[in-house]
Amino acid sequence: MSQFISGYLLIHSNHDYNCNLLLKSITRKRTGELLRKLFEILKGAPEGLQAREALNALESQVTLSAYESGNYESPGERRFEKIVRFATVDCVKAGWLLKHKGTWTLTPTGLAAYDLYADPESFYKEAVKLYNAWKASQPGPNAAPSSDTPSLEQEESEKESSIIFEQAEEQAWTKIEQYLQAMNPYEFQDLVAYLLKAMGYHVAWISPPGKDGGVDILAYNDPLGTRPPRIKVQVKRVSQKVTVEGLRSFVSLIGNGDVGLFVSTGGFTKDAEEFVRAQESRKVTLISADKLVDLRIAHYGKLDDMARRRLPLTPIYFLTPQT
Structure with missing residues (x-):
């Protein structure tokens, strides 16, 4: 379920374009090469990369074939991105x-797999094997067959909704x-204060400019x-992750009878999170x-109209992908 897009969309498992060309034209070895370079x-980037950033970096570090660099006729999507996804x-x-x-973030298991399966084809084959083992463990008619090589049509149909x-x-x-x-920094400050009020807290003071x-x-x-x-x-309201040094002065202001909340749009480094723990x-x-957005969604019904206008959100519902 997604809470973030204005409008409504229903995911269907049928194909809007001929995905059969996707896996028929790309070998497991080539797919493994792309995956290993992505890994x-x-x-x-142990703290993860945005998908678009990761895909752009991958494209800049590999030589795409004419087929991979082309587009599907409909809906005009690039083959390279679809192959990787x-x-x-x-x-x-x-x-x-x-x-x-x-x-996108690698897990410790993913890091171990990268080191263990140096051969690209073996690397991807193991991923497919584990995917099918997971699929076979799922209840209902969508479970995968015992073979680790399901049909192209089945594999594509299972994954398209997820993508x-x-x-x-x-x-x-x-x-x-x-x-x-x-947002203006003080508008963002107000947005946080409105959320605290919606959560049942009493806001006694909001810092004026200066x-x-x-x-x-x-x-x-x-x-x-x-x-x-x-x-x-x-x-x-920053774009970069807050570091330990960025936290120290605030943490020093928290007394025994206090609770500190540090809100950052850029997130926090792992070292900063460990420092707080x-x-x-x-x-x-x-x-x-x-x-912050998850909390706002959870308490959205208790926000007044002015508070909602600070960050207007409309829920949207998807059929849950089976993969």
Whole structure:
């Protein structure tokens, strides 16, 4: 299910174009070569890459054949991208690759597989084998046959819905991120304050323009602030991930009776997340853009009209892909 696109779309398993050419024209060896190069790129980005960024990097580092660089007649989609996306479905179900709101990240299992299967054809064959093992374990009529070489039609039909879904999610999330990044910093600060109110907290203070001393919002559990904890919030509308150094000064402001919320549209580095987890006396929660949007969706019904206009969202429902 996707919550992020304005409008409604139903994913069908029938083909809008002749995908048979896809797998017939690309060998497993070639697919394995593309996948291993993709994994090499993702190895260099342990915190993940946006799908578009990863695909662009892959295209720049391989030589595409005339067939791969061409487009399908309908709907005009590039073959290269479809080939790679089809193959990554196997990698996801093999447990080698994670996809979350358009970000692709290798798992420890995926890193191990990259080192273990140096031969491109063996690499992809193992991914297909694990995909089919996963498929066979699923209940119902969509389970895969025992053979590890299902028909082209079956393989394409199973994966097409998944690809449509992930591309829609990527597009939707990209638009939301762009919208948040384009907001005035103080409007974004208000957006966070509105969310806290919708969650039942009482916002006592919002920083006016100018120096804020490291705290942008103060909130409490009750109108008079008599029930702890006091909630201190710092809001950052940035594109880069916040590092440990970017957290230290804020964490130092969190007392024993406080809870700190650090909101960053750019997210946080893994070191920053580990730094917060290691705090023994200071309670700090990190909120990235995707977590902020998830919280907003969960409490959307309690936002007033003005708060909703800050970030208007329309839910959309998909048939759940079977892959």
